[in-house]
Amino acid sequence: MTCPPAPSQPDRADEMVALVADTIAQSCDTAEPDAPRASGSLDPAARAGIAALAGNSPFLARLVRRDPAFMARIAIEDPDALCAEMLETLAARAPEIDDRRGFMALLRDAKARLALLIAHADVTGAWDLARVTAGLSDFADLALDLAVAHLLRRAMRRGRLPWPEGLEDAPATPALCRGSGYVVLALGKHGARELNYSSDIDLIVLWDNELVQPLGDTLPGDLFVRLTKDLVQIMEERTGEGYVFRTDLRLRPDPGSTPVALSMAAAETYYQSMALNWERAAHIKARAVAGDIAAGEAYLDRLRPFVWRKSIDYAALEDIHAIKDQVQRHYGARALNLPGFDVKLGPGGIREVEFYAQINQLLAGGRDPSLRPRATVAALDALVAAGRLAPAVRDELVAAYGFLRMVEHRVQMVDDQQTQSLPRDDAGLDRIALFAGFDDRAGFEAALLGHLRTVQAHYDALLPRGETPASGDGLDTTRFADPDKAEQIVEQWRRSRYRCLRTDRARRLLAQVLPALTDALAATADPDRALVRFDAFLANLPAGVQIFSLFQAQPQLMKLIARLMGTAPALADTLAKRPALLDAVLDPGFYEPLADADALETELAAVLARAPDYEEALESARRWLAERRFQVGVHILEALTTVEDAAASLTDLADATLRALLPVVEAHYAERYGRIAGGGLAVIAMGKYGGRELSFTSDLDVVLVYRADDHLSESDGPRQVGPSRYFSGLGQALVIAVTAMTAEGRLYEMDTRLRPQGRQGPLAVHLTTLDAYYREDAWAWEHLALTRARIVTAPGAMNADLNHILTDALDRARDAEALRTDTLAMRDKLAKEFPNRSPWSPKHAQGGLLDMEFAVQYLVLVHAHAHPEVVSPNLKHMIERLTEIGALSAADAGVLVDAYRLQHAVQSVIRLCLDEDRIEADFSGDLKAVLVKATGADDFDALSARLARSLEQVREIYDRILGVAA
Numbered sequence: 001m002t003c004p005p006a007p008s009q010p011d012r013a014d015e016m017v018a019l020v021a022d023t024i025a026q027s028c029d030t031a032e033p034d035a036p037r038a039s040g041s042l043d044p045a046a047r048a049g050i051a052a053l054a055g056n057s058p059f060l061a062r063l064v065r066r067d068p069a070f071m072a073r074i075a076i077e078d079p080d081a082l083c084a085e086m087l088e089t090l091a092a093r094a095p096e097i098d099d100r101r102g103f104m105a106l107l108r109d110a111k112a113r114l115a116l117l118i119a120h121a122d123v124t125g126a127w128d129l130a131r132v133t134a135g136l137s138d139f140a141d142l143a144l145d146l147a148v149a150h151l152l153r154r155a156m157r158r159g160r161l162p163w164p165e166g167l168e169d170a171p172a173t174p175a176l177c178r179g180s181g182y183v184v185l186a187l188g189k190h191g192a193r194e195l196n197y198s199s200d201i202d203l204i205v206l207w208d209n210e211l212v213q214p215l216g217d218t219l220p221g222d223l224f225v226r227l228t229k230d231l232v233q234i235m236e237e238r239t240g241e242g243y244v245f246r247t248d249l250r251l252r253p254d255p256g257s258t259p260v261a262l263s264m265a266a267a268e269t270y271y272q273s274m275a276l277n278w279e280r281a282a283h284i285k286a287r288a289v290a291g292d293i294a295a296g297e298a299y300l301d302r303l304r305p306f307v308w309r310k311s312i313d314y315a316a317l318e319d320i321h322a323i324k325d326q327v328q329r330h331y332g333a334r335a336l337n338l339p340g341f342d343v344k345l346g347p348g349g350i351r352e353v354e355f356y357a358q359i360n361q362l363l364a365g366g367r368d369p370s371l372r373p374r375a376t377v378a379a380l381d382a383l384v385a386a387g388r389l390a391p392a393v394r395d396e397l398v399a400a401y402g403f404l405r406m407v408e409h410r411v412q413m414v415d416d417q418q419t420q421s422l423p424r425d426d427a428g429l430d431r432i433a434l435f436a437g438f439d440d441r442a443g444f445e446a447a448l449l450g451h452l453r454t455v456q457a458h459y460d461a462l463l464p465r466g467e468t469p470a471s472g473d474g475l476d477t478t479r480f481a482d483p484d485k486a487e488q489i490v491e492q493w494r495r496s497r498y499r500c501l502r503t504d505r506a507r508r509l510l511a512q513v514l515p516a517l518t519d520a521l522a523a524t525a526d527p528d529r530a531l532v533r534f535d536a537f538l539a540n541l542p543a544g545v546q547i548f549s550l551f552q553a554q555p556q557l558m559k560l561i562a563r564l565m566g567t568a569p570a571l572a573d574t575l576a577k578r579p580a581l582l583d584a585v586l587d588p589g590f591y592e593p594l595a596d597a598d599a600l601e602t603e604l605a606a607v608l609a610r611a612p613d614y615e616e617a618l619e620s621a622r623r624w625l626a627e628r629r630f631q632v633g634v635h636i637l638e639a640l641t642t643v644e645d646a647a648a649s650l651t652d653l654a655d656a657t658l659r660a661l662l663p664v665v666e667a668h669y670a671e672r673y674g675r676i677a678g679g680g681l682a683v684i685a686m687g688k689y690g691g692r693e694l695s696f697t698s699d700l701d702v703v704l705v706y707r708a709d710d711h712l713s714e715s716d717g718p719r720q721v722g723p724s725r726y727f728s729g730l731g732q733a734l735v736i737a738v739t740a741m742t743a744e745g746r747l748y749e750m751d752t753r754l755r756p757q758g759r760q761g762p763l764a765v766h767l768t769t770l771d772a773y774y775r776e777d778a779w780a781w782e783h784l785a786l787t788r789a790r791i792v793t794a795p796g797a798m799n800a801d802l803n804h805i806l807t808d809a810l811d812r813a814r815d816a817e818a819l820r821t822d823t824l825a826m827r828d829k830l831a832k833e834f835p836n837r838s839p840w841s842p843k844h845a846q847g848g849l850l851d852m853e854f855a856v857q858y859l860v861l862v863h864a865h866a867h868p869e870v871v872s873p874n875l876k877h878m879i880e881r882l883t884e885i886g887a888l889s890a891a892d893a894g895v896l897v898d899a900y901r902l903q904h905a906v907q908s909v910i911r912l913c914l915d916e917d918r919i920e921a922d923f924s925g926d927l928k929a930v931l932v933k934a935t936g937a938d939d940f941d942a943l944s945a946r947l948a949r950s951l952e953q954v955r956e957i958y959d960r961i962l963g964v965a966a
Contacts (some may be wrong), residue, residue: 005052021041050064097150155227180291183296227261275895283307338445517562524562571633639930642905658793706766724777856878
C-alpha cells in the first residue's frame with residue numbers, strides 16, 4: 001500500500017474522517033451486527049485514506065457522508081474480501097426483489113458502495129490498475145446478468161416466454177437466463193474488463209433464432225426490443241439513489257436503422273456481408289457478459305473468421321491506416337497543451353496505446369491465435385512473446401498506460417463525470433496534481449508529458465507510409481468554427497457508419513468529391529450547421545453511389561445542396577428527412593413555377609384518393625406538401641421567382657391542401673358522427689394567409705364557420721350530436737389533421753384565435769353568429785383584422801352568404817376619430833409586446849409591415865362605406881385601390897408599395913434562411929447575396945440603406961395617417 005495523496009480540501013477531509021471515527025465509536029457502543037470490525041479508532045493510515053478521498057473529490061465525500069459505516073469497513077478491512085462479500089450479497093439479494101424500483105435501488109446502492117471501495121483501493125495503492133478495472137467490470141457483468149434475469153423472469157411470469165425445465169417460477173438468478181437465447185455482449189473497455197471509474201458500457205444485445213421460443217402470438221423481436229429498452233432504463237436512469245452505468249447500444253450493426261435487439265442471424269448476415277474493418281477492430285474486445293452466455297460465446301465463435309482473418313487484404317490495411325490516422329487528425333499538429341488536455345483522445349494518450357495494440361493484433365492475429373487477448377496490457381505482452389514487439393517498447397507503453405489510466409481515474413473521481421479532460425484552470429490542475437500523488441503541478445506535468453511523448457513517438461512510428469496529411473486527405477476543417485467536431489463527422493463518413501457508404505464504390509466516390517464538398521459546406525452561411533445537416537442527410541440516405549456520382553458530374557448540384565444546408569435550415573431539414581427529393585431537383589420541371597391552386601388541389605386530391613386509410617392519407621398529404629414547399633423554397637433561394645410570386649405559390653399550396661383535405665376529414669369524421677343535413681363547414685383565411693402573402697414558415701390564421709338549416713337537428717351517424725357540437729368537432733378534426741406531428745411531420749401550424757370571442761368562443765361558429773358578432777360585439781381591432789379575410793372553401797350557396805356577411809361587416813359607416821384612437825392603441829400594445837429595433841425584422845420594426853398594415857387597414861375601414869371597392873385581403877391591392885379613390889396620394893402609394901415589396905422580401909428570405917430573427921452581424925456573405933438577389937439591390941450596402949430609408953418613409957406616412965388626434 002502506498003502513501004495516499006494529500007487532500008486539496010483539508011477541512012472537508014477532516015470532517016469526513018471525524019464522521020467515520022464517530023461512527024466506529026458509536027457502533028462499538030451499540031454492538032450493531034453490521035458494525036465495522038475495529039477496535040474503536042482509526043489508525044493514521046486509515047485516516048489518510050479517508051482524507052485522500054473526501055478531501056479531493058466532492059463526489060466521494062458525498063458517498064462517505066451517505067454511508068460512513070461502510071467507509072469505516074473500507075478503511076479497515078481487506079478490499080478483496082470486502083468486494084467479494086459485496087458481490088455475493090448482491091447476487092443473493094437481487095433475485096428476491098420482484099419490484100422494479102426496489103431492484104433498481106438495490107443496484108444503485110451497490111454501485112455507490114463499490115465506487116467508494118474501489119476508489120479507496122485505487123488511491124491508497126491497495127489495488128493495481130488491472131485489479132481496479134477488473135473490479136469495475138465484474139460488477140458491471142453481475143449487474144447486467146441480474147437485470148436480465150429480473151426481466152426474463154417477468155416475461156416468463158406473464159406467459160411470454162417458457163420457463164426453463166426444472167426452474168418453473170424460480171427466483172431471478174442468472175441460471176434462469178441460461179438457454180434463453182437472449183444475450184448481452186460487452187465491447188470496448190467493458191469487454192476487455194478494463195472499465196474506467198466513470199465508464200459507460202458499450203453493449204450489443206442479440207437473441208438466438210434457434211433457441212428463442214416465445215409463447216402465444218408474441219414476436220421475439222418485439223419482446224426482446226422491449227426487454228432491452230427496460231434493461232437500459234434499469235442501468236442508466238437517474239433516480240434518487242443515482243445510476244448504475246450509462247449504456248450505449250450504438251456499436252450494433254447499422255444502429256441508425258436496426259432495433260436495439262437483433263437476431264443473431266441478422267447480425268451474422270450483416271457482419272459477413274456489409275460490415276467494415278473498424279467493426280472488426282471493435283469485436284476484438286467482444287465478450288458475452290449477461291443472459292445466455294453459452295449462446296453468446298457460440299455466436300462469437302461463429303464470428304471469429306470475420307474478426308480474425310488469415311490474411312490482410314488491401315482494403316483492410318487501408319482501414320487500419322485510417323484508424324491510426326483518425327486519432328492523429330483529431331489533434332491536428334499533435335500539440336501537447338495540458339490545460340483541458342484529453343488524456344484518452346489526445347496525442348500520446350490512452351487511445352493511442354490501445355490502438356497500437358489493436359493494429360498489431362489485426363495485422364497478425366488471424367494467423368496467430370496467441371495475439372487475441374482482449375485487454376490492452378495482455379495484448380502487448382502477447383506481442384512481445386510472439387517476437388512482434390520489443391520488450392523495452394512494451395515496458396514504456398505499459399508504464400505510460402498505467403499512468404494515464406490513473407490520471408483518467410482521478411479526473412473522473414472528482415465528480416463522477418464521464419470525462420478524460422484535465423481542468424482548464426490553474427487551480428483545477430493543481431488539485432488533480434495533488435490527487436495524483438504529486439507535491440506540485442510541475443512534477444505532475446513533467447511526468448505526464450514524459451509519458452505522452454513516449455507514446456506519441458511509438459504511435460507515430462507504427463505503420464509509416466509516406467506523408468500522413470495533418471488534417472486528412474487535404475481537407476481544410478479550420479474553416480469551421482469547431483474544426484475538431486467537423487473532422488469527427490467527416491471521419492464517420494470515411495468509416496462508413498451510414499448505409500449509403502457501405503459499398504466500396506460509394507466510399508471511393510465520396511473520397512473523390514470530399515474536398516469539394518467540404519469546401520462547399522464551409523463556404524455557406526453557417527458552415528458548422530451545414531455540416532451537421534448534411535450529416536443528417538447522409539444518415540437517412542439509403543444508397544450513396546448515385547448521389548456522389550451526381551456530385552462528381554454536376555458540381556453545381558453539390559453547391560446547391562451545400563447552400564441549402566448552410567443557408568436554409570427549413571429546406572435542409574426537409575431534405576434530410578426526404579433524401580428522395582433530390583430526384584425532383586434533377587427534373588427540369590422542378591425549376592418551373594408551380595401550378596395554380598385549382599390544379600394543385602386536383603393533384604393532391606388524386607394523391608389522397610390512393611391512400612388505403614385515413615392515417616396514410618394524412619402522411620401522403622405531408623409528403624406532397626413538403627415536396628412542393630421545398631420546390632418554392634429553392635426557387636426563392638436561387639432567385640428563380642420573386643418573393644411576391646413565391647408568397648402567392650405558398651398560399652396556393654395552403655389553399656389546395658385545405659380544400660383537398662377537408663373532404664377526407666369530413667368522410668372520416670362521418671364514420672362516427674354521420675352528416676348534418678343541409679350543413680357544411682367553411683374555412684376563412686385571415687392575416688397574411690388571407691392576403692396571399694405567406695412566407696415559408698408562416699402559420700395559417702383561419703376562422704371556421706358552419707351552416708345548418710335546422711339548429712335543432714342531429715347528425716345521422718352512430719353517435720348523434722347537434723350542429724354546434726358536430727361542427728366544432730369537425731373543425732377540431734381538421735385542425736388536428738393539419739397540425740398533428742406524425743412520422744412525416746406536420747402540414748402547418750394553425751391559429752384559430754381570430755374567431756369571434758377568441759379562445760372563449762366555439763371553434764366553429766354559425767353563420768348567423770358570425771354576422772351578429774361583427775354587427776354588435778366585435779372590437780375595432782377585429783374589424784381591422786377582418787379586412788384580410790378571404791374565403792378558402794365553402795360549400796355551395798354558403799359562399800355567397802359568407803361573402804355578404806363579410807362585406808356588410810366591412811362596408812358600414814364608422815367614426816374615423818374613434819377608429820384612429822383604437823388603431824393606435826392596438827399598435828402601441830403590439831409594440832410593447834414585441835419590441836424591436838432591428839431593421840432586419842421588418843414586421844415589428846418602426847415603419848415596418850405592421851405600421852403599414854395598420855395605416856392602410858384603417859383607411860380601408862374609413863372609406864369602405866362610401867367606396868366598397870377598396871376592400872381587398874391583399875395589402876398591395878388595398879394601397880392601389882385607396883390611391884384610385886384619392887385616399888392616398890400617388891407618391892405615398894408608390895412609397896408604400898415599394899416598401900411592402902422590399903420588406904416582405906427581406907422578411908421572407910430571413911425566415912427561410914435563419915432559425916430565428918437575428919441582427920445583421922449574424923449574416924453571412926451567402927445570406928447577404930440571397931437578400932441582394934431577392935430585392936434587386938446593387939449590393940448589400942445599398943440594400944441596407946434602402947431598407948433604412950424605407951422604414952423612415954413608412955413611419956412618416958403612418959404618423960400622418962394615424963398621428964395623435966387633434
